[in-house]
Amino acid sequence: MEYMRSIKKRNILFRSIVVFSISLVVFIVSIIIPQTSAHEEKTFKQTEEFRALEQFITTETYEIQQGDTLLAIFQIQVGISYGDVLLLIEKINEVFDITKIKQGNVVTITLVDGVFDYLSYDINSKEELIISKQDLEYIVERKDIIFEIKESVVEGDVGSSFYTSGIEVGLTDRMIMELATVFAWDVDFTSSLQKGDEFSLVFQNKYREGKFAGTGDLLAGRFVNDGQEFFTYLVKDKEGNNKYYNEDGDATERLLLKTPINYKRISSGFSLNRKHPILGTFKNHKAIDFAADTGTPVETVGDGEVVFAGWSDTYGNYIKIEHGQGFVTAYAHLSKMYVSPGSRVKQGSLIGAVGTTGRSTGPHLHYEMYKNGSLVNPLTTKTPAGKSINEALKSDLLEIVSRYKAQL
Numbered sequence: 440m441e442y443m444r445s446i447k448k449r450n451i452l453f454r455s456i457v458v459f460s461i462s463l464v465v466f467i468v469s470i471i472i473p474q475t476s477a478h479e480e481k482t483f484k485q486t487e488e489f490r491a492l493e494q495f496i497t498t499e500t501y502e503i504q505q506g507d508t509l510l511a512i513f514q515i516q517v518g519i520s521y522g523d524v525l526l527l528i529e530k531i532n533e534v535f536d537i538t539k540i541k542q543g544n545v546v547t548i549t550l551v552d553g554v555f556d557y558l559s560y561d562i563n564s565k566e567e568l569i570i571s572k573q574d575l576e577y578i579v580e581r582k583d584i585i586f587e588i589k590e591s592v593v594e595g596d597v598g599s600s601f602y603t604s605g606i607e608v609g610l611t612d613r614m615i616m617e618l619a620t621v622f623a624w625d626v627d628f629t630s631s632l633q634k635g636d637e638f639s640l641v642f643q644n645k646y647r648e649g650k651f652a653g654t655g656d657l658l659a660g661r662f663v664n665d666g667q668e669f670f671t672y673l674v675k676d677k678e679g680n681n682k683y684y685n686e687d688g689d690a691t692e693r694l695l696l697k698t699p700i701n702y703k704r705i706s707s708g709f710s711l712n713r714k715h716p717i718l719g720t721f722k723n724h725k726a727i728d729f730a731a732d733t734g735t736p737v738e739t740v741g742d743g744e745v746v747f748a749g750w751s752d753t754y755g756n757y758i759k760i761e762h763g764q765g766f767v768t769a770y771a772h773l774s775k776m777y778v779s780p781g782s783r784v785k786q787g788s789l790i791g792a793v794g795t796t797g798r799s800t801g802p803h804l805h806y807e808m809y810k811n812g813s814l815v816n817p818l819t820t821k822t823p824a825g826k827s828i829n830e831a832l833k834s835d836l837l838e839i840v841s842r843y844k845a846q847l
């Protein structure tokens with residue numbers, strides 16, 4: 440009896456799920472149909488490149504709208520019966536959680552002589568979901584996207600703004616940030632750039648079926664800041680991780696980043712041309728003051744342990760972090776603190792926000808660096824380099840340097 444009841448219960452549950460699903464699909468259909476017909480011009484692009492072939496192959500692209508489900512798309516755009524769609528759910532779920540489809544992503548549907556042949560959906564920037572029909576069966580696969588890679592060399596001068604200069608020479612936002620990231624241990628992009636600074640880089644452009652599909656890796660870079668020249672080269676380790684080294688094999692990564700205000704965070708969030716000048720010099724008060732709006736994110740410059748996070752009458756909300764090897768950094772006048780004493784932090788993690796608490800005349804970050812107990816200038820102090828390159832990768836580095844150095 441108990442067993443029967445549970446079956447009954449499950450039947451009821453199953454039925455209500457089916458009823459709910461059907462009404463959901465009907466609801467979605469009712470939203471999508473007027474939308475797609477209204478935007479038909481925009482969301483559907485038909486290509487007739489393959490007309491010369493015996494079969495008439497057409498490709499339709501559909502941009503996923505808010506509230507869409509892959510199943511609704513399958514029923515409406517592809518015309519698969521509800522029963523078949525239900526069977527497909529299981530198969531798709533084996534390789535990809537279909538509830539994870541993203542609004543704004545594109546589904547490409549290929550038809551042969553007007554009949555569904557296959558559908559592709561980019562799961563992420565590296566993999567795609569392919570649903571094809573072979574005979575009467577649907578085949579669901581998760582595959583690596585195949586890109587054609589071409590290398591580009593770009594160089595520029597930093598004019599009034601590094602970001603603007605990057606855009607002017609044709610770099611994407613992503614590649615500008617990438618360049619700022621690989622040199623973040625040597626150059627303070629928020630406040631130390633000078634007119635006449637130069638950059639050059641070699642990077643990958645990716646193409647998919649002949650069309651530009653974004654940038655790939657930054658392969659090599661050169662940055663000249665205030666007359667100092669820095670080089671970096673990408674070497675992939677055995678696990679395929681990206682690591683950057685100079686030509687001597689020293690890691691570009693150091694114990695501490697050059698600045699606690701990340702160019703990436705301010706450039707994407709605020710006015711891109713905005714300058715972050717340094718108020719006052721190190722000489723005056725043994726710290727660097729970064730002028731920035733209240734709320735500007737503050738990052739820790741290195742891995743470490745929070746040794747103080749609390750109130751000081753002078754420094755207001757004040758955080759002090761110990762990084763090992765004799766280095767301690769401190770951040771003052773914060774409007775917000777996201778860490779507490781004793782917590783461990785990772786290089787580049789968010790610890791607080793710029794403010795004007797304590798004895799301060801306006802919003803700014805007062806940043807201090809201690810080396811073996813004495814205050815030192817964070818902008819001129821070289822902190823210990825990260826791990827040198829593995830012996831086994833040295834020949835790779837030599838080859839990479841000889842390939843790219845002349846292009847930089």
Ligand SMILES: [Zn+2]
Binds near residue numbers: 724727728805806
């Ligand atoms: Zn100060």
